[in-house]
Structure formats: structure tokens, C-alpha cells
Amino acid sequence: GMAEAPCYDPVACPRAPNAVDNGRHAFVVSFDCHGPFDVTKYAMYLRKWAQQAKREDADLVMLVPEPRLRPPHPLGPGQRQMLTTMGVTLVEVPWIIPPNLSPKVPVESGGCCGAREFMKLHAFGLVQYSAVLYLDLDTFPAPGADFRRFFACASAGHFFSTRGNWTPLNAAFMAFPPNATTLQYILGVLSRSEVDHACGWNRQGWGPVHSKFDARVQGFMWHLLYQRGPPSSVHSTTGMWPEQVNPCVYNMKRGTNKKICIPMLCSKPGITQSFHKSNTAPTPAECHVWRNGKTGPPPAAAMRRW
Numbered sequence: 325g326m327a328e329a330p331c332y333d334p335v336a337c338p339r340a341p342n343a344v345d346n347g348r349h350a351f352v353v354s355f356d357c358h359g360p361f362d363v364t365k366y367a368m369y370l371r372k373w374a375q376q377a378k379r380e381d382a383d384l385v386m387l388v389p390e391p392r393l394r395p396p397h398p399l400g401p402g403q404r405q406m407l408t409t410m411g412v413t414l415v416e417v418p419w420i421i422p423p424n425l426s427p428k429v430p431v432e433s434g435g436c437c438g439a440r441e442f443m444k445l446h447a448f449g450l451v452q453y454s455a456v457l458y459l460d461l462d463t464f465p466a467p468g469a470d471f472r473r474f475f476a477c478a479s480a481g482h483f484f485s486t487r488g489n490w491t492p493l494n495a496a497f498m499a500f501p502p503n504a505t506t507l508q509y510i511l512g513v514l515s516r517s518e519v520d521h522a523c524g525w526n527r528q529g530w531g532p533v534h535s536k537f538d539a540r541v542q543g544f545m546w547h548l549l550y551q552r553g554p555p556s557s558v559h560s561t562t563g564m565w566p567e568q569v570n571p572c573v574y575n576m577k578r579g580t581n582k583k584i585c586i587p588m589l590c591s592k593p594g595i596t597q598s599f600h601k602s603n604t605a606p607t608p609a610e611c612h613v614w615r616n617g618k619t620g621p622p623p624a625a626a627m628r629r630w
Contacts, residue, residue, distance in 0.1 A: 331568060331569055331570040332482075332484070332567035332568060332569050333569075334473045334474050334476075334477045334484070334569065335473055337473070337476065337477035337480060337482060345454045345455070345475075345476065345479040345480075346453075346454045347381075347454070348382075348383070348452060348453045348454060349380070349381075349382040349383070349453055349454065349455050349456065349457075349472075349475040349479075350377075350382055350383040350384065350385045350413075350450060350453045350455075350456045350457075351373050351376065351377050351382060351383070351384050351385070351456070351457050351459060351471075352384075352385045352386075352387065352447045352450065352456045352457065352458045352459065353370070353373070353384075353385070353386050353387070353458075353459055353460070353461050354386065354387035354388070354443050354444055354446070354447075354458075354461075355386060355387070355388055355399075355461065356388075356389060356395065356420050356437060356440045356443055357388060357389050357395035357396065357397050357398050357399065358395060358396055358397065358420075358437065358440060359396070359397055360397045361397065361399055361403055363403070363406070365462075366461050366462075367406075367410070368464070369461060369462060369463065369464045370384070370386075370407070370410055370412060370461070371410060372464040372465055373459065373463075373464065373465065374410050374411035374412065376465045376469060376471070377411065378411065380470070380471060380472055380475075382475070383413050383453070384411055384412050384413065385412070385413045385414075385415050385450065385456075386407065386412050386413070386414055386415070387415050387417050387443060387444075387446050387447065388414055388415070388416055388417070389416065389417060389419075389420050389443075390416040390417065390418055391416070393418075393419070393420060395420070399414075415446075415450070417443065417446040417449075419443070420440050420443050421439045421440055421442060421443075422439075422442050422445070422511055422514060422515070424511065424514075424515040425439060425442070425514060425515065426514060426515050426516060426517050426518060428517065428518035428519065429514070429517060429518065429519055429539060429544075430519075430539050433537065433539035433540055434536070434537060434539075434540070435540055437540070438540065439539075439540065441495065441540045441541040441542075442514070442540075442541050442544075444458060444495060444498075444541050445507065445510060445511070445541065446507075447498075447500075447502065448500070448502050448503060448504075448506055448507035448510065449502060449504060449507050450502045451502045451503065451504055452502075453502055454475075454478075454479040454501060454502075455474075455475040455476070455477075455478035455479040455499065455500070455501050455502075456478070456499070456500065456501075456502055457471055457474060457475065457478070457497075457498070457499045458495075458497070458498045458499070458500075459496060459497060459598075460495075460496035460497075460600070462496075462600065462601050463496055463497065463575070463598055463599065463600050463601075464598065464599055465597065465598050465599075466594075466596050466597055466598060466599060466603075468594075469597040469598060470597070471499075471597070474499045475499070477499070478499040478500050478501050479501055480501075481501060481559070481563060481564055481565055482499070482500070482501075482564065482565050482566075482567055483498070483499070483500040483549055483562075483564040483565065483566045483567065484497075484498065484499040484500070484567055484568070484569050484574075485497065485498050485499075485545070485546075485549075485566075485568055485569075486568060486569055486570070486571035486574055486575040487533050487568060487571055488533070488542070488571070488575075488577070489533075489577060490533065490534065490535040490536050491533060491534060491536070491538050491542055491543065491546070492531045492532050492533045492534065492546045492550065493542045493543075493545055493546035493550070493568075494542060494571070494575055494577075494600075495540075495541050495542035495545060496575060496600050497574055497575040497598065497600070498545070500564060501563075501564065503563055505563070506562050506563055506564065509561060509562060510548065510562070513548060514544060517544070517547075519539045519543070519544075521537050524543075524547070525543060525544060525546075525547035525551070526547065528547065528551055528552070529551075530543075531546055531547075531550070531551055548562075549562065549564070549566040550566055550568075570588075571584075571585070572584065572585035572588050572589060572595070572596065573595055573596055573597055574596075574597050574598055575598060575600050576596045576598065576599045576600060576604050576605075577599075577600040577601060577604060578601070578602065578604040585606075586606050586610055586611070586614050587614060589605060589606050589611075590606050590610070590611035590614050590615065593605070
């Protein structure tokens, strides 16, 4: 729907009566091997998540294509050994682009990867875990971060995401309970879907915070979980309650900071739990400008789930 609602607080998450938390949780990333694996670029992020996983008694999983798919740049033995030594569990997956992707969903649709980003959906198949937190390779936890409450909430049947700078859902941060039936349902909807510049996904429009053609996984997941019906309807088909959490706290990007986060982060320094691309906490100079009234308040719809 299009009604505003406050960002969800995972601390307030109720326990579903039939929820099962087996105590196994995972931080999950993916690499489609379409380009070379840049050790210099990604090792810093992965080491931070490996350390975070160890502190929380969780796993760090990287989804990679099965060798039979012959990706252009498969991980070599040395790279696999390096990742394993770092604490990464490699999980090979049987497709990069869903085999039954609708012909009305473009394969090349911009961003880093186009339809290859649907590979992220394999995280729903990690049923050995009661909850996972999917993250892009260029995210990293803040010092002192703690995601155990997120895992507890996700295992209770919640799906969490944040808004992005130009999209109502940013797929760099998604927490949820893996479930094979849910994965098949999602792929089924995707196989019957269409998307275009004018009408969005399945002719239902683009939703709020939209400024670019988003025919990739984040546009689809917004449509699937937040646009097609009320939360009760979504839960009946996916088994998940969709919520959005504060991007200033859980998926902090520089653009988001500039748009909506400076008032919160200057008044509550250190509240951010994870960053996207770089440490984007406001500088003392930015906070000084805000405190002196030279920067206005955030937009009325900031930090809200629609």
C-alpha cells in the first residue's frame, strides 16, 4: 500500500507461535563470477563480516555459481582457499539468472548485474539456517554492531529491508527466514511477471522514492512484498511479514545520509549498525551546520515504510 508507517524496530519483534529458531544463522553475500574477483576490493569487507559472524556464532556464506555453468571468471583454487581461510563458507548454486525468468523481464537492465542479481534469491534456499541476513559485498558492520535481534526476528517470520537513495527497497540489506516453498513461490511469480519504464512491475507503478528503471531484484522484491497487498496477504503467500527498518541505522549510504539521516545521526552518534560502500557518518562540520539551522529537517516521508 501507499500509507506511511514508522520504521520497524526489531527490538519490538513479537515471536510467532509456530516459529522455530534452530540457532543457526548466516550472513550471506554472493558473487556471480561475471568479472574477476577483486581481492583488494572485497577482502576488507569480507574480513569484517567474518569477524562479526564469529562474534555472533553465525556463519558467513558466499553464493557462487556451480562450475558447470561456466561463468566467465570462476574462482580459482587459490581464491577459494583464501576465502575458506578467512571464514567464508562457499555454497555453489545451480543458476545465475532464473531459468524460467519471464521474457517480459529484461536480462540486461542496468546496475552492476541486470538480471544476474536475481541470484540473490538463492539465499531463500539456505534452509539449514533459521534466519539469514543478505548483504552486498560492499557493505560492512560498524564497530560494536549486533545483529542477533535481527536473526531472532527473521526466524520468527519477518522480512526486513531498507529504502535506498532512489528506490523503495535496497537489496544490499535483507533479512528473512529461508524456506524452499517460499523460494519456489517467488520464482513462480517472477516467471509470470512483466516490467516496463512507464508502468513498473505488473502495471502497478513504481512506488515511492523512485527515480530509475528498476527491473532488477530490488524492484521486484518491493513489488512482491510491499506493493501487491497488505501484510496479511503477503504473509499468507510467502510466510513472511514484510517490514522496513531505518536505513540510517542498518544500511547507511552517503546519499541517504545527505538526504534524511543527518538530524538523527548528529543527535544520536554511533547508532549506525552497518554501512554501505564507506563509513558515511556525518562529519563534525556537517553536524555543526545542522545544529545551527542551516540544514532543514528531513522530508516528511523520510524513514517510513510505505
